Amino acid sequence: MFSPPRRAVALAAALVAPLLAVSACSSSGGDDGAVDVLASFYPLQVVAQEVGGDRVDVGSLTPPGAEPHDVELSPAQVASVDGADLVVYQSGFQPAVDDALAQASPEHVVDATDVADLTTLRADEDADGHTEDDGHDHDGPDPHFWLDPTRMPAVVDAVADALTEIDPDGAETYRANAEALNARFAALDEAYTTGLATCEQRVFVTSHEAFGYLAQRYGLEQVGISGIDPESEPSPARLREVGEIVDAEGVTTIFFETLASPKVAQTLAADLGVEAAVLDPIEGLADDSQDYFSIAEANLDALRVALSCS
Ligand SMILES: [Zn+2]
Incomplete structure (x- = not known):
């Protein structure tokens, strides 16, 4: 049997433990030493996870199975942007994520829009005689770069560089993972080129x-x-x-x-x-x-x- 004072200590520990767990989750790096990465939607999550491997914990601001264009963020998600070691997102694609980043100051950010060579493709399509139509209300560049595998390696490399800055001990791992992932994108491009x-x-x-x-x-x-x-x-x-x-x-x-x-x-x-x-x-x-x-x-x-x- 525990004496009453020990029971009190155990009770106090039980009450404190969940609080510690919560604060560990929101603090930079987490309690397992992994780098906390937040990706704004699935293809960027893939890049972060593959490049980071076991050295990172990757979360996504877009729930699995949700369509990312018009994602809305909870207050907790907005707060998580501020606490992440690295945020990988794409400016101009998800307005709620742009807003969250405008209010937050994560230490490291990779913006795919800056590195993926986005262009406005719609103008080309209009040039071949299809009339302008009212369904196209998007003014910025076409966001869907991830469907061209040759546009992915620039983002992969930027993520590897950012992770290396945050966690220099992982430099070799990040470089090797990035090269392996880029080889898969190259193989996919080859399959599309041949197949089409x-x-x-x-x-x-x-x-x-x-x-x-x-x-x-x-x-x-x-x-x-x-x-x-x-x-x-x-x-x-x-x-x-x-x-x-x-x-x-x-x-x-x-x-x-x-x-x-x-x-x-x-x-x-x-x-x-x-x-x-x-x-x-x-x-x-x-x-x-x-x-x-x-x-x-x-x-x-x-x-x-x-x-x-x-
Ligand atoms: Zn889309």
């Missing part, structure tokens, strides 16, 4: 315009039903226009995605008598048995079927 080299079609129709960089890289043409923002509703005029393109180009398939509603794309495909299939913009994981690379490979297979590639 000889196709009967070059035009593909998607729900929202996430695949502009991919199209540019592999010589395809994306026709988005909605604009760059998956939440924007296409106008009847836009739906008619897409229908005309489908007829004129002999498009076999209208693609929908996993995190946004497939209804518009599926209805349009049914109306036009063409297939509907998944092309995933890899903005988050709808199914956690998948990952960036397995989804990218499934996307390649889906494009090869839809475009009749040999």
